[in-house]
Amino acid sequence: MVKIEVVDIEKPEGVEVIVGQGNFSIFTVDDLAKTLLTTVPGIKFGIGMNEAKPQLTRFAGNDEELEQLAAKNALKIGAGHVFVILMKNAFPINVLNAVKNHPAVAMIYGASENPFQVIVAETDLGRGVLGVVDGKAANMVEDDELKKERRGLVERIGYRFD
Template identity: 55%
Template sequence: MVELDVVRLENPDGRYQVVVGQGNFTVFACDDIFRLLLTTVPGIKCAVGMNEADSRLTRVTGNDETLRDLAGRNASMIGAGHVFVIMIDGAFPINVLGALKAHPAVVSLYLATANPVEVITAKTELGCAVLGVVDGASAIRIESDAERDERRKLCEALGYRLE
């Protein structure tokens, strides 16, 4: 028997950036991923919540109480072993994704966004798994030339040059 569920992550008003991934060696990875974030973006506010399969605990660390609470609650609601949720304030995921992908305990990343997020899970007798994620609303049309120009201006305003 498999029970499918949809878990809507908490992120009040889309205020924070969210990264969801899966890793290994939770007793080490939770704190080490947190240290990685701190050294990748000086001054970042962040927290990591990570589910440990053996002890069936959600381990949490971070430098901001609100982010710690959100990371822990979101990881716990997902429930799947070795899944982690990172909550970020003061940086964008693009600033940390390369470092996260290179971390030896990170197996995969599911998403990085500030959009509303739903995590699709499957529960069996053994436990829970993440099947996939829904990141924001579905696209309904192709951007216009004016919208493309506006997008490029925003990227440049944020410090990302396209040329």
Template identity: 50%
Template sequence: EASGPALVRYSGTDQKLIDLAVGNAEEIRAGHVFIIFLDGTFPINVLNRIKQVPEVCSIYCATANAVQVVIAETEKGRGILGVVDGISPQGVETETDIAERKSFLRKIGYKL
């Protein structure tokens, strides 16, 4: 929360995931940010629902990868500029890689 008492607000159904989200929000220390941790599903399965929330302006990432958050700090506070997600490409996918990727996406319910 970036106004009023400027508190980290939270809700959830799994204490471990709540603790992860709160801990990350405390570390980022930027207003108007929300963090969602999921277990047992892939981010792509909920991404469109989150995009439909009127208060959501931007989504920086939806990933199972470890990320780094790029933050700017001014006299007014802190804000997220972006997110570094995953590693740099190691090459170009082969036909086998393409088939495996499409199979995986179908398996998790993402049509391709």
């Protein structure tokens, strides 16, 4: 028997989230914290990571509110070796390669500033992540004006199209 649950990620407006899975969380949570600190100057973050044995959520970071919230979200997900990173002053694009390249990281489920949900399956053994829902569904194709607005926004945040 499998039970399916949707877990809403709780986070303040403007905070980015990364949800992934690794292993050996006894040191991975601290290693990921060091990775984030050395990837983006001025980043503020918290990481919560579930350990399958001894069945607890470990946490690290440099912002107490984000640390506690990341740990709370990871515990709600409840799947072994899943981690939740909440961060400010950086975008996922700034840190994803560094996080993915950590030897203990198996995968990234998603990363976004949007409202975010994690779809969790529960069996008699435990819980596992099936996937994520990242924001609202698309309901139209951009036109030339919307494309111009998008490219303007990208340039304002420091990225150039050409």
